[in-house]
Amino acid sequence: MGKRKENNNGGRDAEHDVYGRIVKYSGVFGGVQGLVILVTVIRTKIVARLLGTVGFGINEAFNRTINLVRSTTDLGLPFSAVRSISVNYEENDTAMLSRSVTVTRSWTFLTAMAGALLCFALSPLFSLWAFEGDRGYTLSIILLSPAVAFSIITGGEMAVLKGLRKLREIAVSQLLSVILALSVSVPLFYFLGLLGLVPSLVAVSFLTMATTCFFSFRAMPYRIALLDRSILKQGTGMVRLGVFFTIASFLGSGAFAVIANYMMKYGSSEVLGAYSAGYALMNYLGIFVFSAMESDYFPRLSSAADDREESMKRMNQQIEIAVLLIAPMVTAFIVFLEPIVKLLLTDEFCMAVPMARIAALSLYLKAVTQPMEYFSLAKGDSRTFLLLEAIYDVFFVLAVILGFSRGGLMMTGAAITITGLFNVILVIVVVRKRFGLHLTAQTRSLIAILPWPMLLALFTSFRLHGAAGWLSGTALLAVSVLISYRELRRRTSFLDKLFDKISKLTHR
Numbered sequence: 001m002g003k004r005k006e007n008n009n010g011g012r013d014a015e016h017d018v019y020g021r022i023v024k025y026s027g028v029f030g031g032v033q034g035l036v037i038l039v040t041v042i043r044t045k046i047v048a049r050l051l052g053t054v055g056f057g058i059n060e061a062f063n064r065t066i067n068l069v070r071s072t073t074d075l076g077l078p079f080s081a082v083r084s085i086s087v088n089y090e091e092n093d094t095a096m097l098s099r100s101v102t103v104t105r106s107w108t109f110l111t112a113m114a115g116a117l118l119c120f121a122l123s124p125l126f127s128l129w130a131f132e133g134d135r136g137y138t139l140s141i142i143l144l145s146p147a148v149a150f151s152i153i154t155g156g157e158m159a160v161l162k163g164l165r166k167l168r169e170i171a172v173s174q175l176l177s178v179i180l181a182l183s184v185s186v187p188l189f190y191f192l193g194l195l196g197l198v199p200s201l202v203a204v205s206f207l208t209m210a211t212t213c214f215f216s217f218r219a220m221p222y223r224i225a226l227l228d229r230s231i232l233k234q235g236t237g238m239v240r241l242g243v244f245f246t247i248a249s250f251l252g253s254g255a256f257a258v259i260a261n262y263m264m265k266y267g268s269s270e271v272l273g274a275y276s277a278g279y280a281l282m283n284y285l286g287i288f289v290f291s292a293m294e295s296d297y298f299p300r301l302s303s304a305a306d307d308r309e310e311s312m313k314r315m316n317q318q319i320e321i322a323v324l325l326i327a328p329m330v331t332a333f334i335v336f337l338e339p340i341v342k343l344l345l346t347d348e349f350c351m352a353v354p355m356a357r358i359a360a361l362s363l364y365l366k367a368v369t370q371p372m373e374y375f376s377l378a379k380g381d382s383r384t385f386l387l388l389e390a391i392y393d394v395f396f397v398l399a400v401i402l403g404f405s406r407g408g409l410m411m412t413g414a415a416i417t418i419t420g421l422f423n424v425i426l427v428i429v430v431v432r433k434r435f436g437l438h439l440t441a442q443t444r445s446l447i448a449i450l451p452w453p454m455l456l457a458l459f460t461s462f463r464l465h466g467a468a469g470w471l472s473g474t475a476l477l478a479v480s481v482l483i484s485y486r487e488l489r490r491r492t493s494f495l496d497k498l499f500d501k502i503s504k505l506t507h508r
Contacts, residue, residue: 018314019492022321025167025296030288030325032171037284039178041344043185050189051197058137059197061130065119065141066201069126069148070155071249073115076242077108078155079294083302083378084238085163090303098220101160103235106224108156112149119145143198150205157209157216162295169215170295177208237380244382248389255393259400266405270348275409278352278359279416281340285333286363289326293318293370301371302378308436311378315371316443320491322367324484327450330360331480334457335473351409357461358413361454362420368447369420369427375435384434392423446487453480 047056081104088097119126123141131137161170181204188196188203213222225231263272297318304310333340334357341349376385396419403415432438439447457476464472 017492018317019321019488022292022296022318023325023488023492026289026292026321026325028167028171029292029295032175033287033291035175036178037287039182043182046182046186047189050186051194055189055194055197058194059201061137062140062144062197062201065126065130066144066147066151066205069115069119070151071246073118073148074111074152074155074242074246075107075239076245076249077104077111077238078159078242079245079377080238080242081108081156081159082162082294082299083241083305083380085160086165086299086302087305089164089299098223099231099234101163101220102223102225103231103238104156104159104163105222106226106228106231107235107239108153108159109224109226112152112156115152116145116149119148140198144201147202147205150202150209154205154209154212157212160216160220161212162299164219165296165299166215166219167296169219173211173215177211180204180207180211241377241380241382244386245377248386251389251393255397258397262401263404271351271409274349274352275355275412277341277349278356278409278413281337281344281352282333282356282360282363285329285360286326286366288329289322289363289367290370293322293374297371298374298378301374305375305378305380311375311435312437312440315375315437316440318371319368319439320443320446321488322371323364323447323450324487326364326367327454328477328480328484330364331454331457331477333357333360334454334461335470335477354462355409355413357458358410359416361417361451361458364451364454365417365420365424369423372427372431372437375431375437379435381434384430388427388430391426392419395419395422450480450483453477453483 047059051059081100084100085097085104088100120142123138123145124135126141127135127137130141158170158173161173184203184207185196185200188200190196192199260272260276263275297314301311301314301318304314337357337360338350338353341353373385373388376382376388396416399415399419399422400412403411403413403418407414428439453476457473457480460469460472460476
């Protein structure tokens with residue numbers, strides 16, 4: 001009896017450690033992404049100030065071109081390679097781990113060269129596409145070819161770090177990269193003006209690659225085998241999974257383009273701008289929670305994909321922590337969105353506030369679905385993942401267009417949340433039927449309790465104004481924080497340990 005009790009305690013301690021790990025790295029990556037966003041906003045403002053609207057537009061067009069070529073030619077390897085590496089890492093098979101990293105780097109090198117050549121060869125077409133029929137930027141796009149190769153290699157090396165669970169190194173490299181980008185681009189823009197755009201993009205992409213490689217080469221020495229057929233053949237499964245992921249990304253971009261064109265045709269550029277700004281702010285909020293899933297959760301899930309019980313346990317743990325973290329954030333977003341918009345943007349964008357408040361509820365729903373959707377990729381079932389994404393995108397487009405046509409931006413926000421609710425039902429059904437995974441009773445009860453402060457905050461934001469609105473909103477936020485804090489303490493001692501460390505530092 002005594003031994004069983006000890007094992008049970010050990011099991012509970014291990015489970016607490018898992019919850020603590022999820023909270024820790026959600027906080028780490030959320031904090032890093034917050035700093036990245038802050039530095040990016042500062043860099044954007046400096047670019048706009050030094051180069052004006054013309055230079056800002058050209059810079060965005062160059063970035064779109066680089067991202068298009070990169071996403072077309074990297075074959076989704078920065079995502080799919082994580083699964084292959086993490087499986088071998090979990091099995092502690094040094095030989096196979098080294099081989100899977102070599103496969104990843106060999107394929108990444110080939111796709112990087114292909115991306116650079118494609119950018120060079122099709123530069124006149126990219127100039128026509130990015131600059132509305134102007135061939136005058138052909139030479140500039142040719143000179144951007146190395147930036148494409150650098151960004152693809154960065155993606156491959158980041159996949160190595162994720163697969164090897166080098167989470168601290170990932171966070172540090174991301175932060176260093178964005179600081180270096182600011183340090184290099186601003187002097188180039190200041191001294192060269194518009195002529196500094198291309199050198200800046202190439203230099204920033206190179207420094208980002210160099211920073212990432214510094215950490216990944218230390219974790220696993222660099223080796224490629226371009227002439228080894230067995231190495232290249234081994235990567236075909238990884239490429240197949242990555243291609244499906246790339247197609248899903250294109251579907252998402254296509255859905256946004258359809259909606260943008262519809263709003264321009266039946267609305268105005270101001271309406272489209274407000275929609276884009278509100279949607280972007282909402283996504284920035286999501287980054288704080290969802291950024292850790294790709295770096296920490298997906299590798300852990302991939303390594304356990306063949307064990308249904310362990311996969312279901314990890315999935316439910318991730319969902320619980322995700323909803324506990326996102327619920328107070330969404331509540332705060334709803335309560336304080338208007339002053340945030342005025343601070344970061346201008347009063348003109350306040351027309352997006354009602355839409356973004358309602359749409360923010362979809363982030364909570366995404367915290368439920370994303371950990372479940374990742375399982376199809378962790379399992380290597382790319383077709384199921386693509387099917388889920390395609391159904392979601394079609395429903396999203398139809399719902400948003402219908403909502404916008406019936407009630408403008410406010411109904412557009414409702415349509416986004418309704419799409420999120422539809423996706424919850426779809427994903428739960430598909431994941432249960434296809435993989436035999438389901439939400440536990442504990443997870444379901446948590447998901448049902450947490451939205452109430454959010455919903456009440458949304459209701460009061462429309463019904464109460466002035467001091468009454470602020471007081472009620474702040475009170476509901478406090479309730480949401482307390483619920484999440486209590487539930488997090490039940491699952492992990494990480495917060496108590498963190499507060500103890502902070503207390504000791506402040507009392508020194």
